[in-house]
Amino acid sequence: MDDLIAELAGVLGEANVLVSEQDQAPFITDWLGKYRGAARAVVRPGSTADVAAVMRICARHKAPVVPQGGNTSMSGGATPDASGQAIILSLTRLNSIRNIDAVGNTITVDAGVVLAKVQQAAGAAGRFFPLSLGAEGSCTIGGNLAANAGGVAVLRYGTMRELTLGLEVVLADGRVWDGLTALRKDNTGYALRDLFIGSEGTLGVITGAVLKLFARPHARASAFVAVRDAAAALALLATVRDRCGDRLTAFEFMTGECLALILRHIGDARLPLAATPPAAVLIELSDQDDEPELRERLEAALAEGIEAGLVLDAAIAQDGTQAKAFWRIREGVSEALVREGKAAKHDVSMPVSAMAEFVAVADAAVRRVAPGVRPIVFGHLGDGNLHYNLLPAEGQDPAAFAAIAPELTRIVHDEIGRRRGSISAEHGIGQLRVDEMPLRKAPLELELMHQLKHLLDPAGLLNPGKLMPAATKN
Ligand code: FAD
Ligand code: 2HG
Ligand code: ZN
Numbered sequence: 001m002d003d004l005i006a007e008l009a010g011v012l013g014e015a016n017v018l019v020s021e022q023d024q025a026p027f028i029t030d031w032l033g034k035y036r037g038a039a040r041a042v043v044r045p046g047s048t049a050d051v052a053a054v055m056r057i058c059a060r061h062k063a064p065v066v067p068q069g070g071n072t073s074m075s076g077g078a079t080p081d082a083s084g085q086a087i088i089l090s091l092t093r094l095n096s097i098r099n100i101d102a103v104g105n106t107i108t109v110d111a112g113v114v115l116a117k118v119q120q121a122a123g124a125a126g127r128f129f130p131l132s133l134g135a136e137g138s139c140t141i142g143g144n145l146a147a148n149a150g151g152v153a154v155l156r157y158g159t160m161r162e163l164t165l166g167l168e169v170v171l172a173d174g175r176v177w178d179g180l181t182a183l184r185k186d187n188t189g190y191a192l193r194d195l196f197i198g199s200e201g202t203l204g205v206i207t208g209a210v211l212k213l214f215a216r217p218h219a220r221a222s223a224f225v226a227v228r229d230a231a232a233a234l235a236l237l238a239t240v241r242d243r244c245g246d247r248l249t250a251f252e253f254m255t256g257e258c259l260a261l262i263l264r265h266i267g268d269a270r271l272p273l274a275a276t277p278p279a280a281v282l283i284e285l286s287d288q289d290d291e292p293e294l295r296e297r298l299e300a301a302l303a304e305g306i307e308a309g310l311v312l313d314a315a316i317a318q319d320g321t322q323a324k325a326f327w328r329i330r331e332g333v334s335e336a337l338v339r340e341g342k343a344a345k346h347d348v349s350m351p352v353s354a355m356a357e358f359v360a361v362a363d364a365a366v367r368r369v370a371p372g373v374r375p376i377v378f379g380h381l382g383d384g385n386l387h388y389n390l391l392p393a394e395g396q397d398p399a400a401f402a403a404i405a406p407e408l409t410r411i412v413h414d415e416i417g418r419r420r421g422s423i424s425a426e427h428g429i430g431q432l433r434v435d436e437m438p439l440r441k442a443p444l445e446l447e448l449m450h451q452l453k454h455l456l457d458p459a460g461l462l463n464p465g466k467l468m469p470a471a472t473k474n
Helices: 003-012 021-027 048-061 115-124 141-146 192-196 230-247 256-265 291-307 320-331 333-340 352-369 398-418 434-440 443-456
Strands: 041-043 065-068 087-090 097-101 106-110 164-170 176-179 205-212 219-227 248-255 279-287 311-316 347-349 374-380 385-391
Touching (some): 003 041, 003 048, 021 041, 021 087, 048 065, 048 087, 048 164, 048 205, 065 205, 097 115, 106 115, 141 205, 164 192, 219 291, 230 279, 230 291, 230 352, 248 256, 248 320, 256 279, 256 333, 256 374, 279 291, 291 311, 333 385, 347 398, 352 385, 352 398, 398 434
Parallel strands (some): 041 087, 065 087
Antiparallel strands (some): 097 106, 106 205, 164 205, 219 279, 248 279, 248 374, 347 385, 374 385
16 A cells, blocks of 8 residues: 555545545546546545545645546546546545525535435425436536536526535645635625636535525426427527516427437337427426416417417426426436437537527538538527537448547537537536637636636646646646
């Protein structure tokens, strides 16, 4: 056992310092199976004090640290490089709900608590925590914060940043910043909290958070709606907004190709429509109570959509079980994509009004370079966020597709640049997009980011190779 490992084991106990290949296996590859790294050890601290001790030891030994939560990153953010030098800092043993304040509408949690557990704890207290995404059964609050996760309810409740009041963060040198306040108003200087949110483990290790809770919506109405294309879906979005206001909670878009892929790979997914349409949206409304009124509003909006030629067909969920079945389709997309092959993934955002035209232009542009390429387009239409995935042509050699994928990504991201959009709406930069940062970010922005990184992590030990491009690293 070398000195570093011995010191870590001294603090955490040998059982919480994993060094064997077998023990480390679940921690060194990503959910998509795109990256495979190596680690000197995976450490599993059980408290904030443990995390601080680990950071002090790693700083002394100049050992790189890769924070990891549920390891569901879509950008390789939690996977170490192949050098085998990194310590993976797994936060999943920090898994307590510290406090629920039903009057102040807040919940204080450890960073390693799984998102679904926070949702359940809020529900048990008669409150609601709205962050919702396909990986909620395994992703953690710390990972949600570090990635500033979005998901399917951003339209109404905002991203993780907007759901957070306070943070506890262990710095690279092991000092603990206690910013665990539950204040909705606090203008006493720079918003350090917002700096750590979305920093992907490159500025500090989040160990705790105070999150906002909301009144629990008791009424829901969901519809699975066939539309012609993204333009019709956008026009329908405006109609539903007019009729339903902020009762609109989710407006999720999927193309027909996307639906066909789900039906091919997800055994328990059932389309609630007579035939696979050219495109579909899953609409969800929610309110405090009065489900009949909510359904009436949804029906009226859809009737207006039919009248205007926007809606081709629609199914309204008759109960919670049917609504769940609608969501099974939507939540099966990432899994279906993985089963089909290695997609070139793009998580882009742009002004909502530009989306339909973007899809048409990008589809044509990628097909010019790669005839037969299969765009699988879906996402959070109301947020201006599309998951623009490209699959190889049927029967195409995966290696040939992998060779052309960077060119396809350049084409897609150039179109995004033309619309002043973002090349990462919610999945972060991780290692997937790090080389593109100098191309897509203004030099001044990169310089400021570099200075902040240097201030908080002068030795460059926190999640190296992620988010910060090499050219601007110390
Ligand atoms: P990890 O994957 O473990 O880590 C993510 C990043 O955060 C890494 O950079 C890591 O170093 C860092 N990190 C983790 N914990 C900490 C910590 N405590 N302190 C500091 N840094 C930390 N994302 C969306 O935004 N919207 C979606 O709809 C969505 N859907 C998904 C569906 C599926 C099926 C999957 C697999 C992923 C999806 N994601 C989505 C991506 C992902 O961002 C989220 O799953 C989640 O936010 C990651 O949490 P995690 O605990 O798994 O983090
Ligand atoms: C979603 O919205 C996730 O389902 C994953 O953000 C997107 O797999 C993807 O491309
Ligand atoms: Zn998404």
